[in-house]
Amino acid sequence: MDRRGLILGAGAFSTASLLALLPGAAEATPQAAAELLRKLAKGAPQHGRVTLTAPDIADNGNAVPLTVSVASPMTEADHVTAIHVVADGNPNPGVISVRLGPHNGRAEVTLRIRLASTEKVIALAEMKDGSLWTASRDVAVIVGGCGAP
Amino acid sequence: MVQDVQPRIRIPSQIKPGEVIEVKTLATHEMESGQRRDAAGNLVPRRIINRLTCTYNGRPVFEAAIEPAVAANPYIAFFLKATESGTLDFAWTDDDGTVYRARQAIKVG
Numbered sequence: 001m002d003r004r005g006l007i008l009g010a011g012a013f014s015t016a017s018l019l020a021l022l023p024g025a026a027e028a029t030p031q032a033a034a035e036l037l038r039k040l041a042k043g044a045p046q047h048g049r050v051t052l053t054a055p056d057i058a059d060n061g062n063a064v065p066l067t068v069s070v071a072s073p074m075t076e077a078d079h080v081t082a083i084h085v086v087a088d089g090n091p092n093p094g095v096i097s098v099r100l101g102p103h104n105g106r107a108e109v110t111l112r113i114r115l116a117s118t119e120k121v122i123a124l125a126e127m128k129d130g131s132l133w134t135a136s137r138d139v140a141v142i143v144g145g146c147g148a149p
Numbered sequence: 150m151v152q153d154v155q156p157r158i159r160i161p162s163q164i165k166p167g168e169v170i171e172v173k174t175l176a177t178h179e180m181e182s183g184q185r186r187d188a189a190g191n192l193v194p195r196r197i198i199n200r201l202t203c204t205y206n207g208r209p210v211f212e213a214a215i216e217p218a219v220a221a222n223p224y225i226a227f228f229l230k231a232t233e234s235g236t237l238d239f240a241w242t243d244d245d246g247t248v249y250r251a252r253q254a255i256k257v258g
Binding site for chain 2: 096102
């Protein structure tokens with residue numbers, strides 16, 4: 001076998017082995033993520049008030065630090081009731097939904113999430129008055145964190 | 150696989166009345182996503198902690214519905230307005246129905 005054949009062969013092998021590592025389930029699409037968000041909270045979200053803090057580039061998709069904070073006085077009359085997080089490139093778009101109230105004092109949650117690939121993380125906040133606020137953030141992932149053994 | 154779940158809670162040791170504090174929680178758990186395949190190529194069944202709740206002197210103050218996209222050894226931190234001394238009770242619910250509990254004393258003043 002000549003050198004070109006070897007290289008091509010190696011390429012084919014690594015592609016095949018990568019495919020073997022991938023889960024059987026199809027990846028979530030931005031449509032699936034949007035659909036889930038519509039199911040989680042009824043209404044038309046406005047952009048703003050929500051801040052997503054995450055690295056621009058995550059070396060390891062198995063544990064990507066994420067903070068979602070929402071600008072809110074967190075009073076009895078005006079507070080965040082829920083924060084939902086979805087990711088549009090994971091096998092399932094859902095990440096977490098938290099319930100909050102005025103007793104929290106501050107509408108912010110921090111966690112570590114799994115991202116399968118470079119994808120968009122979307123947060124949606126529900127307010128006491130029924131309004132919805134959203135923000136999203138692209139995170140580049142070097143090593144995906146879902147199907148790997 | 151048997152889960153040896155160790156819940157960990159961290160709150161500030163000195164809290165002024167009305168102060169908003171960060172409550173940091175962690176439970177040691179694999180969070181098997183249900184997407185992974187074993188060496189033989191079979192899907193490893195999903196087994197995650199799907200819920201975390203916290204009550205403050207018996208009143209619910211935090212609730213999270215958790216999906217497999219939360220990383221192993223789920224670390225979840227949230228805020229709480231500390232109004233009185235007492236206890237924080239935490240409960241993590243496993244897919245198999247097991248509830249892991251932890252209690253944290255909170256001293257305000």
